[in-house]
């Protein structure tokens with residue numbers, strides 16, 4: 547038992563991802579001001595903040611889809627550069643907003659596109675596909691459907707399968723449940739959390755919903771206008787807000803729930 551805990555401790559102290567003074571500007575907009583972030587192996591880190599605060603930019607920088615103007619990004623001990631990003635990206639699974647499935651490919655083709663490009667063994671691909679469908683609870687009969695023939699929840703499950711196909715070390719999820727209605731969202735939240743824990747994945751997840759952030763994240767990074775306002779657990783943010791904005795952001799989202807509870811008596 548002690549050995550198991552030791553092992554977990556070692557894993558937790560090793561950093562999978564380190565951003566150091568990373569900044570990004572689009573024309574006159576400072577999308578990200580010099581930012582430091584560290585993500586440990588097996589950790590779920592949640593980027594949260596109002597629309598336009600730089601969450602997606604940060605995720606795109608990590609995925610190497612945009613280049614930083616300054617600063618360094620280190621993934622699994624190596625600097626992420628234009629020359630190294632293609633190899634590094636194979637160890638990252640990325641789910642963009644709205645899932646980003648190819649509309650002209652069916653479920654099976656969407657999930658396996660990268661594995662086929664890398665010429666993985668056909669039997670391995672079939673086995674992996676079946677395993678992932680079971681993991682995200684997607685019925686086999688949907689494998690030949692096109693994205694337009696799926697519900698929003700099913701599309702998100704397929705996007706997740708695609709991101710997990712090559713067993714990445716790091717999962718990058720940009721509002722993975724954003725477009726779903728509340729019931730489906732709730733159900734997928736529970737399932738996703740179980741999946742993260744079962745697979746022991748390191749996850750960076752973007753949301754604008756504080757309840758979702760608190761549900762998933764050991765560490766929350768609250769952003770505003772391209773900079774980090776506070777990093778900590780939900781409890782840290784709620785109990786020791788670094789500035790008035792933290793309180794405002796949390797209470798703005800709590801208020802509707804409080805009103806609902808009051809209306810119910």
Ligand code: ADP
Pocket residue numbers: 572573575576577595596597598599600601602603604
């Ligand atoms: P969030 O994900 O928090 O909503 P983003 O990272 O998408 O925020 O955007 C941060 C800021 O950068 C916003 O002001 C946005 O308009 C701007 N921005 C993002 N991407 C681009 C782009 N490709 N070109 C110009 N401006 C952009």
